[in-house]
Amino acid sequence: MKSNKGLSVVLLVLALFSVALVELPAAYLTNVPVTVTQPNGQVLNLLASGDEYYNWLHDQKGFTIMQDPGNGYYVYALKVKGDLVPSSLLPGEGVDPEVFGYERQVLADPERRSAPEDIFPSPSEVVNAPHSGTLNNIVIFIRFSDESEFTDNISSYNSLFNTETAGANSMRNYFYEVSYNALTIPSTFYPTPGATVISYQDTQARDYYRPYDATTNPIGYTSYSDRTWREHNLLKRAVDYVNGLGQFPPGSSIDSDGDGYVDNVCFIVSGSPGAWSSLLWPHRWSLYSVTAYINGKRVYDYNFQLQSTTLSWGVGVLSHEMFHSLGSPDLYHYTSNGITPVGGWDVMGSSSNPPEHMLMHMKWKYGEWLTAIPQITTSGTYTLNPSIFATNSCYKIASPYSATQYFMVEYRKRVSTFENSIPGEGLIVYRINTAAVGNASGPPDEVYIYRPDGTNYVNGIINQANFSSNSGRTAINDSTNPSSFLANDSAGGLDISNVTAVDATISFTVGFIGGYTIGGTITVGGSPLAGVMLSGLPGNPITNGSGVYSASVNIGWSGTVTPILAGYNFTPVQSTYSNVNSNQTTNYTAQALPPVQVSSPNGSEIWQQGTTHAITWTSYALANVKIEYSANNGGAWTTVIASTPAASGSYSWIVPSDPSTNCLVRISDAANAATNDVSDGVFTISETAPSFFNSPADQLFLPEVIWAPASGGGTWISEVQVTDISGGSQVSVYYNAASGRRGPFLLWDNSSGGALSSVKYTNLLQTIDGLDSETFTYYGTVGAVEFITQDGSHLLQAAARTLNGNYAKTFPAFSLHDSNIADTSRVMIIPNLTNNSAYRSTCGFFNPTGDALTVELQLRDAANNQIGSTISKTLSGYEFSAFSPFNEAGVSYPANSYDNVILQIEPVSGSGRVFCFGASANNATNDPAAHLAVQNGSGHDNGASNLQILPEAIWAPATGGGTWLSEVQIVDVSGGSTVSVYFDYGGGSRRGPFVLWTGSVAGAKVKYANILQQLGTIDTGFTYYGRVGTLEFQTQDGTHNIQVTARTLNGNYSKTYPGLNLVDAETADISREMLIQNYTNNSSYRSTCGFFNPTADAVTVEFTLLNSSGAQIGAPFSKTLAGHDFQAFNPFIQAGVPYPGNAYDNVILRVRPTTGDGQVVCFGASANNASNDPAAHVAVQGQ
Known part of the structure; x- marks a missing residue:
């Protein structure tokens, strides 16, 4: 060069090229107007962005556009396996690509692009x-x-x-x-x-x-x-x-x-x-x-x-x-990784017109206009001139933790034509990495400016990098936001505080490590333990031979310290310090972990013979382990494998044909059988697949279907999809309304159809009306539907969407599994009911047996006090009943207003059983949402437990305006539960655990109107706005159980869904697949899906869209989820069949893990294209 x-x-x-530039950040151009002409003569006014190495066309909203080489038309682009491919969606026709699930700025993966050295x-x-x-x-x-x-x-x-x-x-x-x-x-x-x-x-x-x-x-x-x-x-x-x-x-x-x-x-x-x-x-x-x-x-x-x-x-x-x-490199990234290292603070990062100055480091190193950078080496208060002055305008501060990285500070002020272009005024703090040249290939970057919410992986707010008392940002250290992190994410050790106001000069205080000492001793069995790292302390010190550790911290230092040594647990698990103002002593006690410990199976699992499951363990200082199993509670042992590497921690086992309910696994040191561990409890090897509460069945129930006029206008109808899991099923139907039971009628003869074929009825009751030859008026009724096949070898799944115009709720069908039903031995609850100016709530019940049952219903408030009077209902055989529980309890709105309520359903006499369901409707729009009933007790697939997962929580701007947020209710079923929460937001990244709430009495409840905003008040060093991810709620131990439910809403539109237990029924792994039903991607609805891996092990999942005959739609695609990874996407786009080039209804998404020991929690969603009204699609077992 x-x-x-x-x-x-x-x-x-x-x-003569009809384009004019409107914005140019440095050599990286954005939003350059480009006019192109379609083969039909239509003129499109598009934009171009990028640099000389990679640039692309897009529309005003940032959706990528490419020319289809097959027909010459400019179309919206899709990303398939890292490459861009043309869709059939044409720009400029008034179609919003986001409505159909397209993503902004889809670009080819960096490894798919031409290398810069090939181009130049x-x-x-x-x-x-x-x-x-x-x-x-x-x-x-x-x-x-x-x-x-x-x-x-x-x-x-x-x-x-x-x-x-x-x-x-x-x-x-x-x-x-x-x-x-x-x-x-x-x-x-x-x-x-x-x-x-x-x-x-x-x-x-x-x-x-x-x-x-x-x-x-x-x-x-x-x-x-x-x-x-x-x-x-x-x-x-x-x-x-x-x-x-x-x-x-x-x-x-x-x-x-x-x-x-x-x-x-x-x-x-x-x-x-x-x-x-x-x-x-x-x-x-x-x-x-x-x-x-x-x-x-x-x-x-x-x-x-x-x-x-x-x-x-x-x-x-x-x-x-x-x-x-003059020799300067670029300070922006050539790859589109979303990180802007310096932004509008340097002409080589993102210049304006007039261009802003370059940073003082660049003036010194590449401009050669400064002879040296003065360095601060002692604590004190320092003052700077604005950077337009050659003297006293910057400082260098060494990092105590790196020989190749240091910090720079300079004062930027709008005091010239060129400096008027900077984003703000104040002290700029940045990191210099002497091992890098420029930022083009970063990270790591030569120059990185600290800014709020910024990390090596999250861009943060670069335009707010200016520190001053005017901005409210007056300090930066290893505990602030931003922190002074280094290129490898470790602490940088910088301590700047007391930044003054923007004036002719600016002052700040620098502190150096050495203010106070945090130290202590770590012992095991009363003896000192060497080699323990104290993660989180400056320098991550390690205990010496006497078990002693020590670290110096700045005055006012804050942080969390965790002792770490393989093979040991520690008490306390970690220590948190806030604003240290004296020497601190914290001692830890270590507990040696056993040389080998069985993780799975460890009791209560049901594994079907012939399927593949992972036997997992932890071990320390062992080379190889031997694996055995017993089918008679340890009476005799059969070798699974004589020796396998201990460090792998996992072995894929094809479960033998040895059915038993008293199985154990034993793992021992292959060189010393006396060193071993056995499953804590027995597990089951079954001849047939386990029956979960959401497994396919030969008898399914939809507790509510409707065909009736809506009070606000229009008609409520129930659209139903039925899936023949086995193939060859003959599906008959009963309808149970308040006026009696109708049927059975042969609804669907799929005798010649294959497995996973499906049928969809746009108005199920209207269809049944056509099958019922007797005089009965179905219009104007609501009731429960029962589906049955010819025998127990023919299994179904079903799902319903109840809708009125552009507003809908969705819910799955239920089997006669104990988890789905209340009887005199089981109490159920319907969570998160509301009856106030915003929402009204209803409930319904169906007795699927021929025997009568008397049920007592009680509304319960946040303190678990009863609201109104007890409601008693006697349901005769096959009776259906629906009503407002608030009206029945004598506490109707508007005389009474309630939120954060549950309905407790307790059968008190009779041998019948009852399906329960709840619903709410927005008073402004009549938008409905389903409230699925759950078990109040533990031990059920949907029962109260000490770990509940909400697969999706969000706080982010909505495309059509407004904000999506997730409202969450937690019920402390046991009483005295301390509830902590993790937030998992993609790529294995997670925040927490944070203590969220401590319950009091059994049945106490708390409700957060915006759960992610609430977490932001606890976890102040992280930006929750703009995020979507999974929440994991956990109590202190297995004796404290909770139920969690969520409503995700934007204004007057919402969807509701329950928390899920970490049980086989709610997950897919390499031994079982799940289905998300009733997907649609057409002019009426768009569909999305999301997945969370609740384990620390990775899992690769194959996804396939299936049409009504069970045939594949588009291309199968795979995703690998790291431990605790969250991913969400539009499956139709991923399969290469987006709307409007393709329109699909009556579709199923098949979720099949193929490799890895991880598991997958699945969820689906749809949204109405006209109203953006959302609905949850609960995943069910596919086998």
Whole structure:
């Protein structure tokens, strides 16, 4: 690379290309207007963004657009297996791609893109321009053979380059100011102009310099080498032409250091940039493949610009490129990883017009305008001038934890034309990594500015990087937001506080480690334990042979310390310090873990013979282990494997055909059988698949279906999907309404259909009405439906959507599993009922037996006090009943207003059973939501437990306006529960655990109107807004059980769903798959799905969309979820069949883990395209 030294040549190529630049952050252009024409003649006004290495077309909202090579149309792009492929969705037709599940800024994975060195091979020489004195800059204009002469006034360019008026925005003024009067850059223009520009006209047309297309551009270049040849020869012809005019100054003035090379040449192409990495995009390179001379001096390094970028953002563009010529690297990332290291605080990161100054580090290292950076080495208060001053305007502060990284501070203030472009005013704190050069390939970055919420992986708010008392950001240390983290995420040890207000100067206080000591002793069995790392203390100290540790901390230090040594647990588990103002002593007691410990199976599992399950364990200091199992509670042992590596911690076991309810696993040291561990409890090897509460069954119930007029207008109907899991099923149906039981009627004869085929009824009761030959009026009724097949070998799943126009609720069908039913031995609850100005609540009950049952119902408030009177209902055989529990209890609205309520359902007599369901409706919109009933006691698939998972919680802006948030109710079923929570938000990243709430009496409840906002008040160092993820709620032990439920809402639209237990029924793994039912992706609805791995082990999952015949839709796709990973996406887009190019209804998503020991909690959702009303699709077992 050769950079601008004595004389820079700028060639402006006239190219009639209908584009104009509106914004240019440094060399990385964004939102460049581009006009393209479709084959049908339609004109599209699009935008282009990127840099010379990778750029793309998109619309105003950021959705990527590409040209379909098959038909030439510009269409929205999809990402499939890392590459971009064309969809069939055309832009410019009033269609919002987000409505159909498209994602913004989909770009090819970095490894799928061409390498920068392939696009612009590196030159053999690197020569930089002089940094002081006078650097003469030459500007040359060019146009193509099919273009007419420039009409621009030369005064426009002279103003950009040469104006010396104080305060004027010109490149000359910019470098004179940032160099502290050390560098002057005058510019002259060639060929010598008159009142307007005079240009060199090339021998080739513009299309010659655009990519080849068989139909639209047959003369274009076909490869990078072809592109290089064409570009370099274009420039050579231009230089030769102007040189032949004899207008250039003597060679000595254009080669100021006498090395035989022109100091720099910059080519600027008229018009505006192209897109999709075309030649006609601003870039910087070297003329290494041809030779061109000006007065005997070789032209080598050059900048290639566009006319529109020069005229629209000329000083910003030219100053950025000129600083390249002085040797500066870029400070933005070439890959689109979402991290902006320096943003608008440095011309090499994201310049404006006028361009802002570069950081003081850049002025010192690359500008060579500072002789040294003064360093702070002692605690005290320091004062800085604004960075427009050469003296006392910055400091260096060493990190105590790194020899290659240090901190810089400088004061930025809007005190000049150029500094008026900075995002704010105040102290800027940044990190320098001497092991990196520039930020193009980062992270790690040479320069990183600290900003609120910023980490190495999360961008944060770069425009709020300014510290001052005005901004409220007055301190940075290892516990603040942002913290002074290093490039490897470890603590940096910086301590700055008391930053003052923005004024003529700014002051701040620096502290150094050594204020106080935190130390102590760690013992095991009364003896000292060496080698324990105290993670979280500065330097992460390790205990010595006496078990002693010690670390120095700053005054006011805060943090959490965790002792860590493989093979040991510690008491306390961790210690938290806040605002340390004295020496601290914390001692720990270690407990040695057993050499080997069985993790799974460890009691109560049901594993089907012939299936594959992971036997897992933990071990320490063992080379190999032996695995055995017993089918008679340890009476005899059978070897599974004689020796397998202990460190693997897992072994995939094909469960033998040895059915028993008294099975155990024993794992021992392969070299010493006496060292062993056995499952804590027995597990079951079953002949058939275990029956879960959500497993397929030959008899299923939908507790509520309706076909009736709505009080606010329209009609309520129940749309139902039935899936034949086994294939060949004959499905009959009963309808049970308040007026009696109808049926059975043969609803669906799928005798010749295959497994996982399905059928969908848009109005089930209307369909049954057509099957019922007797006189019965179905319209105007609500009741329960029972599906049955011909025998127990034919199994079903079913799901319903009850809707009125654009508003709906969804819920699955239920089997006669104990978990789904209340009887005299089991109490159920319907959670999160509300009866106030916002919502009204109802409930319904169905007795699926021929025997009567009397049920007592009680509404319970937050303190578990009864609300109103007890409701007693006697349900005869097959009776259905629905009502408002608040009205029945005598506490109706508006005389009474209630929130955070549950309905307790307790059968008191009779041998019948009861299905329970709840519902709420928004009073403003009548939008409904289903409230699934759950078991109040423990030991059931949906019972109270000490660990509950909400697979989706959100706090983020909604596309159509408003904010999505998740309201959560927690019921302390046992009483005295201390509830902690983790938030898992993707990529295995998680926050917590944080103590959220401590219950009092059994049945106490708490409700959070926005759970993620609540976590933000506890976890203040993390930004929860804009997040979606999974919540894990856990109590202190297995004797304290809770139930959790959520309502996710935006204004008057919501969906509800219960918390899930970490049981086999609620997860998929390599032995069992799950289904998400009743998916739709068409003009009415769009569908999404989400998945959470609740284990520490990875799992790879294959997803397949299935149509009504059970056949595959689109392409199967796989996702690997790391431990505690959360992922959400539109499965139709992932399968390559998005709407509107494809429209689907009556679809099932099959979720099948294929490898790994992890598990997957699954959830689905749909949203109405007209109203954005959401509905939850509960996942069910597929086997």
